[in-house]
Amino acid sequence: xxxxxxxxxxxxxxxxxxxxxxxxxxxxxxxxxxxxxxxxxxxxxxxxxxxxxxxxxxxxxxxxxxxxxxxxxxxxxxxxxxxxxxxxxxxxxxxxxxxxxxxxxxxxxxxxxxxxxxxxxxxxxxxxxxxxxxxxxxxxxxxxxxxxxxxxxxxxxxxxxxxxxxxxxxxxxxxxxxxxxxxxxxxxxxxxxxxxxxxxxxxxxxxxxxxxxxxxxxxxxxxxxxxxxxxxxxxxxxxxxxxxxxxxxxxxxxxxxxxxxxxxxxxxxxxxxxxxxxxxxxxxxxxxxxxxxxxxxxxxxxxxxxxxxxxxxxxxxxxxxxxxxxxxxxxxxxxxxxxxxxxxxxxxxxxxxxxxxxxxxxxxxxxxxxxxxxxxxxxxxxxxxxxxxxxxxxxxxxxxxxxxxxxxxxxx
Amino acid sequence: xxxxxxxxxxxxxxxxxxxxxxxxxxxxxxxxxxxxxxxxxxxxxxxxxxxxxxxxxxxxxxxxxxxxxxxxxxxxxxxxxxxxxxxxxxxxxxxxxxxxxxxxxxxxxxxxxxxxxxxxxxxxxxxxxxxxxxxxxxxxxxxxxxxxxxxxxxxxxxxxxxxxxxxxxxxxxxxxxxxxxxxxxxxxxxxxxxxxxxxxxxxxxxxxxxxxxxxxxxxxxxxxxxxxxxxxxxxxxxxxxxxxxxxxxxxxxxxxxxxxxxxxxxxxxxxxxxxxxxxxxxxxxxxxxxxxxxxxxxxxxxxx
Numbered sequence: 001x002x003x004x005x006x007x008x009x010x011x012x013x014x015x016x017x018x019x020x021x022x023x024x025x026x027x028x029x030x031x032x033x034x035x036x037x038x039x040x041x042x043x044x045x046x047x048x049x050x051x052x053x054x055x056x057x058x059x060x061x062x063x064x065x066x067x068x069x070x071x072x073x074x075x076x077x078x079x080x081x082x083x084x085x086x087x088x089x090x091x092x093x094x095x096x097x098x099x100x101x102x103x104x105x106x107x108x109x110x111x112x113x114x115x116x117x118x119x120x121x122x123x124x125x126x127x128x129x130x131x132x133x134x135x136x137x138x139x140x141x142x143x144x145x146x147x148x149x150x151x152x153x154x155x156x157x158x159x160x161x162x163x164x165x166x167x168x169x170x171x172x173x174x175x176x177x178x179x180x181x182x183x184x185x186x187x188x189x190x191x192x193x194x195x196x197x198x199x200x201x202x203x204x205x206x207x208x209x210x211x212x213x214x215x216x217x218x219x220x221x222x223x224x225x226x227x228x229x230x231x232x233x234x235x236x237x238x239x240x241x242x243x244x245x246x247x248x249x250x251x252x253x254x255x256x257x258x259x260x261x262x263x264x265x266x267x268x269x270x271x272x273x274x275x276x277x278x279x280x281x282x283x284x285x286x287x288x289x290x291x292x293x294x295x296x297x298x299x300x301x302x303x304x305x306x307x308x309x310x311x312x313x314x315x316x317x318x319x320x321x322x323x324x325x326x327x328x329x330x331x332x333x334x335x336x337x338x339x340x341x342x343x344x345x346x347x348x349x350x351x352x353x354x355x356x357x358x359x360x361x362x363x364x365x366x367x368x369x370x371x372x373x374x375x376x377x378x379x380x381x382x383x384x385x386x387x388x389x390x391x392x393x394x395x396x397x398x399x400x401x402x403x404x405x406x407x408x409x410x411x412x
Numbered sequence: 413x414x415x416x417x418x419x420x421x422x423x424x425x426x427x428x429x430x431x432x433x434x435x436x437x438x439x440x441x442x443x444x445x446x447x448x449x450x451x452x453x454x455x456x457x458x459x460x461x462x463x464x465x466x467x468x469x470x471x472x473x474x475x476x477x478x479x480x481x482x483x484x485x486x487x488x489x490x491x492x493x494x495x496x497x498x499x500x501x502x503x504x505x506x507x508x509x510x511x512x513x514x515x516x517x518x519x520x521x522x523x524x525x526x527x528x529x530x531x532x533x534x535x536x537x538x539x540x541x542x543x544x545x546x547x548x549x550x551x552x553x554x555x556x557x558x559x560x561x562x563x564x565x566x567x568x569x570x571x572x573x574x575x576x577x578x579x580x581x582x583x584x585x586x587x588x589x590x591x592x593x594x595x596x597x598x599x600x601x602x603x604x605x606x607x608x609x610x611x612x613x614x615x616x617x618x619x620x621x622x623x624x625x626x627x628x629x630x631x632x633x634x635x636x637x638x639x640x641x642x643x644x645x646x647x648x649x650x651x652x653x654x655x656x657x658x659x660x661x662x663x664x665x666x667x668x669x670x671x672x673x674x675x676x677x678x679x680x681x682x683x684x685x686x687x688x689x690x691x692x693x694x695x696x697x698x699x700x701x702x703x704x705x706x707x708x709x710x711x712x713x714x715x716x
Contacts, residue, residue, distance in 0.1 A: 210487070
């Protein structure tokens with residue numbers, strides 16, 4: 001344990017002194033701040049919104065259209081005029097409440113006729129004017145628009161049967177949060193595992209390994225490195241979460257996010273609607289996932305003799321983490337699909353997939369517990385196997401060893 | 413006492429060490445010699461317990477080498493094994509702590525050794541910024557700070573200029589005087605000839621010669637005789653004694669390769685009688701000559 005501690009502290013100090021660590025940490029915090037605050041910033045400086053409309057036409061028609069368009073808050077009529085100029089320009093829109101479009105409304109041949117002048121063409125298509133269908137029917141049939149509107153509106157209530165989320169809005173928010181957390185999980189595991197890989201490759205190629213292996217047990221050496229990188233990664237991810245926790249309440253208080261956040265009076269994870277249990281799952285799956293990948297990466301790095309060979313051994317070990325990330329994306333859509341459920345118990349995939357499932361759906365309690373147990377057992381096997389490959393690999397120079405040689409090292 | 417007893421170690425189909433045995437007395441300096449690929453490094457790594465031998469054994473004071481014992485050993489590998497970005501003193505302290513020293517003692521000894529090796533001014537510099545020679549000194553400090561019982565040095569003089577090589581040699585002698593047993597390999601024969609108490613020459617994974625310099629010389633079959641001036645009468649004396657054609661060196665001296673059993677006293681008397689003899693010097697074989705002869709059997713070289 002003393003050896004492990006010495007290696008752990010030395011590795012920790014080395015990594016904390018690394019400019020790359022501070023760059024990645026600060027860069028991550030900055031990126032998160034930008035992601036949270038950018039919509040507020042851009043909405044503040046935006047010249048117009050495509051939902052802000054200038055309506056032109058006969059006053060009675062315009063009044064009825066305005067009522068219909070604003071009833072679901074899809075549009076905001078910022079100005080009404082009797083007629084539009086022959087050429088509608090951006091300057092005209094800017095002068096009329098910074099509108100995103102001007103719409104001339106008229107009755108023609110017993111039907112509604114719209115002439116739309118949008119600032120952004122891609123923001124308008126036919127489907128966006130469904131709100132005006134009752135008015136169109138009124139003009140064709142003479143039945144009052146409000147009666148038609150009443151007739152086509154169906155009273156409905158959605159009752160969640162899994163009780164995980166109170167409503168569809170919370171469920172959608174949880175998906176967004178889950179995606180963000182999976183992405184952070186993926187980034188943290190990749191960064192930390194590659195950091196271990198680089199450290200091992202440095203010791204191997206500079207022959208420091210020769211001295212170290214002659215002095216302390218390779219398992220302690222490997223464990224010291226892996227745990228130090230884990231501690232660093234936890235600090236890094238913690239700083240990213242802390243940034244989000246500080247900034248989200250401010251963002252949530254703004255009108256832009258008001259409809260998405262659960263309440264501006266909440267702070268930190270609560271403002272994002274994150275269940276504290278989910279944070280615990282995140283930490284558990286991060287630690288176990290990281291340990292699986294880091295030990296594998298370290299064993300792979302111990303097989304190379306030159307840093308140029310790092311790419312050769314990186315490819316086979318990076319595929320599982322990329323694959324796991326993609327399966328997790330699918331799990332966001334179909335959390336209970338048989339393939340997703342199966343993958344949530346497969347080592348290396350499990351940390352991503354099971355975490356996604358517990359984040360967005362109701363999973364029987366025994367499933368994450370079983371997944372954690374499988375992951376813990378996998379970590380033990382990874383340490384055992386990596387320790388053996390590492391012991392042999394660190395002193396092996398020349399060509400990359402064949403699979404047969406690696407198998408022999410495991411049996412030794 | 414270190415006993416290396418018939419160790420063998422293979423890597424796949426390559427038999428790096430076939431049958432190597434030798435004994436190193438405590439408090440002595442032992443030279444392990446051999447050409448590149450002879451098995452020196454594998455032998456050293458086996459002594460240090462980095463490799464387990466396929467057969468044979470290594471013992472220190474009668475005990476097999478284990479991790480606890482290895483902590484009391486020191487190792488200076490052939491290639492620099494330093495963290496390029498770690499500061500010099502931190503690096504020395506780190507390796508000392510790996511060998512079981514407390515942080516405070518490691519720091520104190522690091523200061524002492526840096527001063528001794530004249531690298532104190534680089535204490536806070538990153539090792540990667542140092543010259544090759546200074547890196548080698550730092551590497552030595554890393555290997556000796558814990559006052560090892562056995563110090564194994566693989567090519568310690570490699571890359572050192574003559575002044576630094578002398579500094580290194582002086583340090584090694586001091587360590588030996590303070591009780592450390594040293595095993596070193598080197599291709600610089602002239603440097604280790606005087607420093608080592610005993611030698612072992614390995615080639616192709618096998619021991620070709622071993623013993624003290626006196627032992628090795630005693631079994632050497634010839635002696636070099638330097639004679640001047642180069643006169644026909646003197647040449648005739650040597651021809652009559654069965655000597656082969658001499659080599660004439662730059663200063664006109666004749667160098668004869670004579671059988672070690674030759675009666676040099678009788679030959680001297682004959683040469684004095686033959687002419688105005690100025691030089692008659694019998695030279696013992698150098699370590700280099702002994703080494704070349706030992707490995708020459710394998711490489712087809714002619715031993716001189």
